[in-house]
Amino acid sequence: MPGAAWLGAACATLLLTSNLSFAKAEPITWNNAVVTSAAVYQTDPAIRLSMEQIMADPDWLGRSPQNAFWAADSSQVFYQQKRAGSELLDWYQRPLAGADNGVTVPLSQLHQIGSSNVQYSADKQLQAWVFEGNIFVRQADGQVQQITRSNANHSQPQFLADNQLIYRQGWTYFSVDLSTGLSSELISLKTEDKPKAPATPSGYLAQEQHKLIGYIAKTQRDKTEQHEAKAALHAANPSLAPVAAYFGKDQQIVDASLSPKADYILVAVRKAKPRNEKDIMPNYITENGDIAAQPVRWRVNDFKPEPQRLFLVSLTDGTQHPLSYTSLLGYNEDVLAEVKAENAKAKGEKYKSGKVIRDIGLMTDWYWSQSAIRWHNSGEQVAIMLKAFDNKDRWIATVDFAKKTLVPQHRLHDKAWVNYAFNDFGWFNNSPTLYFLSEESGYSHLYTKPLNSRSAKKLTHGTFEVSNPVLTSNDDYLYFKANVSHPGVYEVYRLNLASATTEQLTRLGGMTDFTLAPDEQKLLLRHSTNLMPEDLFLALAQPNAEVVRLTDTVSAEFKSLPLVAPQVVAVPSNHTRHPVFSKVYYPADYQQGEARRAVVFNHGAGYLQNSDLGWSGYFREFLFHNLLVQQGYVVLDMDFRASKGYGRDWRTAIYRQMGTPEIEDLVDGVNWLVANANVDRKRIGTYGGSYGGFMTFMALFKEPELFQAGAALRPVSDWAYYNHPYTSNILNTPDIDPIAYERSSPIYFSQGLNKPLLINAPMVDDNVFFQDVVRLVQRLIEQEKQDFETAIYPVEPHGFRQPSSWLDEYRRIYKLFEQNL
Structure with a gap:
């Protein structure tokens, strides 16, 4: 939890120019728990933000480096950058000296640059990596040697303690003689039953058949001899690959790892789980005009994890322990x-x-x-x-x-x-x-x-x-x-x-x-x-x-925007002994005139930190908040309990009660806005997507007088329909802990709605299913609620991709606030 050490600490702020180097930033005192990002660019105060600009293809902001890694000799770095107007990524190499963003790596040389997870030999003289499913090695003299060249997928190169190279194809492991290029199979892991010597069928009729019919008896002898001969050949001839390790049919290999001495391999297996045919997602906008039933993840209500068995397998004699x-x-x-x-x-x-x-x-x-x-x-x-x-x-x-x-x-x-x-x-x-x-x-x-x-x-x-x-x-x-x-x-x-x-x-x-x-x-x-x-x-x-500074990929258009740097404040809590760290966006004249309108944004993912001082993944929301500020709104963005960055107790406060501590934090946030930011309590709205959409539901349903309007985007309405890995952590599973699901799911509290609610739902969302919205809307209809409307987005997944969809969504959100606040 954020305690006294944070409440009195000093914090550094970044002072950058467009030059490629800068001095260390001087720290500023974190006074009264307020931190503000320093101005970075020379901006044009006359620019007014528009919704069309904010929600356009984000290439206009600039295209930040992705997947950056060091060259093997530490003399330069490689990174990817999105191609303008395309989803394709190009590779760049940036020497440590120089004053530009580097140069594009030609397609013909991509196999030579290495990768972010390059593997080094024990003496650090060799490096191995995967490019397009094939294995490459850089020798001590810098020469690159291609080890495999096929359409098969090769993976996990590793060097043994004696510098021997190993790689994997499927679950078969190969060693490579780098001097000759010969690949030798070390071991193959198979999810099959181990072949057995033919056995004489049991039962009276079978036994009589073998006694009376010579052809049957000879066929049996031939199979037995062939099995024994094959075993003898493997035992006597060193040119053959070793016998595979068998783990039984209907099994699935979870992971395996080979010892650097190549004497043992650890293998984890579990029973293979068939697909749940109930988990499908209709896609109504398809190339051929048909409705596609796309397979999707299990719901936490249906999924039962299979326990894993762990084996130590000897490569010396093939025994499994x-x-x-x-x-x-x-x-x-x-x-x-x-x-x-x-x-x-x-x-x-x-x-x-x-x-x-x-x-x-x-x-x-x-x-x-x-x-x-x-x-x-x-x-x-x-x-x-x-x-x-x-x-x-x-x-x-x-x-x-x-x-x-x-x-x-x-x-x-x-x-x-x-x-x-x-x-x-x-x-x-x-x-x-x-x-x-x-x-x-x-x-x-x-x-x-x-x-x-x-x-x-x-x-x-x-x-x-x-x-x-x-x-x-x-x-x-x-x-x-x-x-x-x-x-x-x-x-x-x-x-x-x-x-x-x-x-x-x-x-x-x-x-x-x-x-x-x-x-x-x-x-x-x-x-x-x-x-x-x-x-x-x-x-x-x-x-x-x-x-x-090695790269400067931010656009001139973005640099010119007169953006407001949010202040990070510690909102006092009436529900915990620790404050709720939050971003506040103020209009320039917020202390003048009548009390302001305000919007509270709820970040997604639950366990995510958004009130930090780095660039936010919610960059559209950041720009939307700046647009609201230009029009006189105050915006609050809280790292409510469940958020990342504040310790275990903050994270687990939602255990078995999702939507309770977070909404308590929103109550404290609204009270703080009224007391400290010249905000009118009757002119506050809220919105958020995914987990933030869930929170919008819970706020409007459980604290119906807290906000005057709310927008829930791609929201969860019933946690029993969400996935197992995330949900079972927090709420256990519905068969064991139905109390937690009923306590935490908005659909059980929808009768509390009495303020305008906008529900925006993508229809091909394989994360939060469209079904979540459908069920809740039916519930609201049956409860005779009228203050809600639903917007659907037929081609969008959980994270929207089309600028037209982003624009439509945020126009509706803006309209909701303008009409009700």
Whole structure:
């Protein structure tokens, strides 16, 4: 939670010109919990924003660099940029010296540039990467060698401890002799039953058939001999590929990871799950004029996760050793006993708690791109991150190779749910020591744990969030990103592991992400502020280093706009002991004249931070808020409880009660506007999309006098219809915790509507289904409500793509506010 450390901290603000380099920004005092982004460009105060301009194709803003990464020799960077007027991306190379944005990489050379996840050999002399499904290697002399050339998809190149190259095609692993180019199969993982020697059929008739009919008996002998001969050939002839590892039919491989010594492979499998034929999405606007029934995700009500089985497979003899979860503390704990008891009591029943074998598997989900299996570079140790599918536990375990068992190293338990961020972990390079992130203190911090230690050591401390740790090759430093000085300001830091001291490396203000160069001497920075879209910058990887701008991709048209920089304020809360950090957009003369109209914006995603000082993904909304400000509105954008960046308690405040703490925060926000921003309580509206649309529903339904009008865009109306990975974290599942779903779903509170409501719904939304709006509209009709209208968008997914749709949507929102505020 944002405590005294943030309430009195100093915050850096960014001062940029159009030049390609700039000095370190001087910090400004964060006085009375107010922070404002500094002016960045020379603007034209006469410009008036128009809806047509704001909602046009965003190319007019500029086209920020994407997917940037370092060249292998740390002498330049590569990045992609959207082609003007097209969805295609072009690659650019930007040398560290120079004064422009770099040059386009010719298509004929794209296979040579490497990738963001290039793999290095143990001696750092070789690099391997994937380009268009094929494997490439850069030799020590800089020459690029193509390893595969086919239309098959090859992936996951890795170098073994002896510098041998490995890659994967499907679930078959190959090793490569770089001197000859020969690829040899190491092991193939198959979801089939293992072939068996032909067996004599049982039963009287079958046995008599074999005795009486010579042809049948001979056929049986031939099959047996062929099976035995094939086995003997594989055993005796080294030119043949090894026998595959079979895991049974109707199984699915979740993940696999090969040891750097190529002696073992860890494999996670689960029962294959057929598609749910009920989950379809009608698409009415198709090329052939027919209605297309497109398959979509499962609903949380229907989806049941399959537990995973973990196997240690020997590449020496092919044996498979199942790794039991029974050594994990709490593996059979009834962690939902209180929830089950409450729901049973509501039905007039009594729940008796007992031991429950929990469903467990790798920490692999839609929200986490890293591998949950991490080998030490020596191949002597492996760490595995596991989670319970009830979302209450995360474990890190290693493997005892002699006993073929899991050895618990760390358990993170959360009565609400374990965060789907902050799960980075790995090994020190030169010792059997783990490092990892954990929220166990209430904030994401860095920990280390030597395998010979009984407990982990916390390395960072404070009311801030640590993310994206990067360890140097000599184990001297851990680089990371954190919001130390202010919850909305993210800078780059490094931890000296020998002295346990932390150094701040950037002081740019706003949002700064980083990539450490391969030579570990430089940082590639991706930086933005509220008023400046993201561009690329360069700094030495040391404190007080000069920062050099590598790209300037913002358009002259955008730079000329007289945009208002929102202030970040700490709105006092009557419901928690911590303030609600919020952006406020003020008109220039807001303290003069009569009380103002105001709009409260509700950000989407729930767990998202929007009141930070970086460039917002809601850039259209940012510009719309500036348009409103030009017309005298005040705009408030709150990081209500559930938002990212403020610690575990802020995140989990919505557990089993979505739409309760957030709306309490909106009440406090409205009260603050009236008391501090010259706002008329009877002239305040609200809007938001996705989670923000859900909040608009809950605000108008549960606090019907709080706002005079609201717009809910692509909104959730019933959480039982949303997806499993997100919803089950917060509300458990409907079969276990129906109370939480009824407490949290707007459709159960729609009778409270008595103010104008606009519902905007895309029809080909495979995230929040159009069905959400259809069901709620029918509910409102049956409740004889009249103060609502619905706008549908037949060709739009969850995130609109067509400028005409954006324009139509925001014209309707603007009209709603103009007519009712």
